[in-house]
Amino acid sequence: MTIDESVYAASATVQRSFTPRELPGTLYLVATPIGNLEDMTFRAIRTLKEVQLIAAEDTRQTRKLLTHFEIQNRLVSYHEHNREASGPELIRLLAEGQSIALVSDAGLPAISDPGAHLVSDAVAQGIPVVPIPGANAALSALIISGLPTERFLFVGFPPRERKGLNKLLDGLENESGSILFYESPHRIKKTLAVIAERWGERRAAIVREITKRHEEAIRGTVQACLNHVEEFSLLGECCIVLEGYNETMSGSGEEGKAASSWWSSLTLEQHVKHYEALKLKPKEAMKSAAIDRGISRRDVYQSLLDQQEED
Structure with a gap:
């Protein structure tokens, strides 16, 4: 994603999110539930009712949500395959004074989804961008993983190809914070197998079906988690939380090994x-x-x- 560098020049710009204005409109980034509808906030519902337009990654999925909360505002599609056409039109409407809410299929928009491009374009045009916080799968997985939370790195979905994944892991070799991945259930086994080849003894957690009836956290070493998914097939989108590097991991012999072992x-x-x-x-x-x-x-x-x- 390319960001307009002129916005980040030597002279800083300031956005005051709650200052009354007529032009331009405001782009609201509205978090939606990641499984449990009770995680929808009052502010999110009010915002979706008040904006002139709602831009959604999957209009069919979002329509179900809007129907549940009796929201009848106009809904349009904005996703990876139409963003080059839809993005400029949304920016035009915002510049003319309309307020637009951007939602993804679940959770916070603009996290590992094309909404980030729309945000970048809006910022470049001086259009206010206001977050409406709510549920997030990665952070929810992190806080129940039992792994350190003081520092963490969100990586998103790892490369599908083994070569690309290994290249990514090379760059994370000395990352000291906990590392957060998203992964699909049909790829989780292959991804864990590659990670286990180099970091099999690191602590890890696989958290799936977050906020749903079958929410589950699998904790152990990377190798232990791999053993588990090889025996029990997982359903639902998964978050992998991986222990970061620490100096005790470079210890040699049995003493160094024991010091780095949970x-x-x-x-x-x-x-x-x-x-x-x-x-x-x-x-x-x-x-x-x-x-x-x-x-x-x-x-x-x-x-x-x-x-x-x-x-």
């Missing part, structure tokens, strides 16, 4: 039970623990057997 305070038996709690079969749970500890599954089995005999 399981270092667990006994072997507790380690295996952790994976069993994630609904892995006993053999798979032992395999996951073995991968974490850098030992063979046979060693895990024998150690547990010896422990039982001692008890």
Whole structure:
């Protein structure tokens, strides 16, 4: 996406979102529910009722939402395939004084969707852009992941091709913040497999069906999460939250490895039970623990057997 650099010149421009004006109109970025209709805010409903026009990524999906909340305003289509034609027309209407609400299929518009182009064009034309906050899948996944939230990087949807994904991961090698990905259910296994090849012992969480009836968070190492999705097919859009890099990960030998491992305070038996709690079969749970500890599954089995005999 190209941003008009003239807007960001040495002399700053100032937007006062709530200053009364006649021209131009205002572009409102309205968050919509990501699954649960109760996440729609009063402000979002009021805004959608007050604007002259609603631009939607999928008019059929948005029409259902508008019908539910008894909103009858004019609805037009704005998406990746028609943005070059629709974008200039929306900017023209805004310049003439109309207020427009932009919505995506779900969540915040302009996040990994073509709305970002419309925002850029509006800013370049001096048109006020006002956010109407609400639900967001990536941040919702982050805050329940159990991983650090002080610093994070949102990557969006990773490249489909293995080469492109590896190139992306190369650039994230030393990223210290938690890393957030979106991924489709039919690609989650392949994406995790590539990540596991280099960062199999990093902590991760897969969060799916956020705010819906079957909301689920799968937590463990990247390898453990991969083992889980290989055994249990996932439905619904997924968010991957990945632990960032920290200096202990560069430790060498068993001491460095233990320092960087979430399981270092667990006994072997507790380690295996952790994976069993994630609904892995006993053999798979032992395999996951073995991968974490850098030992063979046979060693895990024998150690547990010896422990039982001692008890």
